Amino acid sequence: QKEVEQNSGPLSVPEGAIASLNCTYSDRGSQSFFWYRQYSGKSPELIMFIYSNGDKEDGRFTAQLNKASQYVSLLIRDSQPSDSATYLCAVRPTGRRALTFGSGTRLQVQP
Amino acid sequence: SQTIHQWPATLVQPVGSPLSLECTVEGTSNPNLYWYRQAAGRGLQLLFYSVGIGQISSEVPQNLSASRPQDRQFILSSKKLLLSDSGFYLCAWGSSGSTDTQYFGPGTRLTVL
Numbered sequence: 001q002k003e004v005e006q007n008s009g010p011l012s013v014p015e016g017a018i019a020s021l022n023c024t025y026s027d028r029g030s031q032s033f034f035w036y037r038q039y040s041g042k043s044p045e046l047i048m049f050i051y052s053n054g055d056k057e058d059g060r061f062t063a064q065l066n067k068a069s070q071y072v073s074l075l076i077r078d079s080q081p082s083d084s085a086t087y088l089c090a091v092r093p094t095g096r097r098a099l100t101f102g103s104g105t106r107l108q109v110q111p
Numbered sequence: 112s113q114t115i116h117q118w119p120a121t122l123v124q125p126v127g128s129p130l131s132l133e134c135t136v137e138g139t140s141n142p143n144l145y146w147y148r149q150a151a152g153r154g155l156q157l158l159f160y161s162v163g164i165g166q167i168s169s170e171v172p173q174n175l176s177a178s179r180p181q182d183r184q185f186i187l188s189s190k191k192l193l194l195s196d197s198g199f200y201l202c203a204w205g206s207s208g209s210t211d212t213q214y215f216g217p218g219t220r221l222t223v224l
């Protein structure tokens with residue numbers, strides 16, 4: 001079992017819709033969770049981090065964490081073509097300094 | 112504000128040649144530093160991380176090495192490149208405090224022929 005799993009996609013949504021990206025992780029003791037966006041050929045950029053169960057909102061983005069289910073999600077409201085990118089989920093497993101990344105979900109927002 | 116630099120941006124090297132990639136961070140002190148590699152269409156693989164000068168932890172045994180000669184400088188090296196070393200090399204920094212957030216540099220795209 002991979003430590004951090006994401007559906008590779010592509011996830012295709014129409015402009016203005018809500019995009020829902022999901023991630024599961026295997027280490028139940030993980031404490032920190034991150035979402036990065038990576039445009040083709042570019043380096044990942046941090047979108048959000050979440051540490052506590054529940055929702056965290058930042059503009060059009062909402063991160064959701066459910067530690068009991070070992071599940072993290074990212075919602076993007078009012079999706080724009082400029083949101084088309086690969087979204088990487090990252091987790092800090094117990095006792096490790098570095099993050100473990102999923103392989104990413106490719107999002108396509110259709111104009 | 113903090114800035115992270117990597118160079119070169121792109122590199123094409125023959126098999127068996129040496130490698131040196133450099134990463135520097137500005138605007139922060141005593142950062143945690145990381146080297147990741149991303150193969151085409153794949154996720155990020157952690158190669159090395161460092162919590163201080165001269166302190167290097169290796170995550171994956173391979174023909175690469177890392178050094179941290181100064182507080183905000185991190186170098187990735189190889190004596191002899193393999194074809195499998197091709198990829199996108201990313202340096203990242205994080206605060207040495209309790210937060211785990213990591214910020215990535217622009218990356219170096221390495222092609223080994």
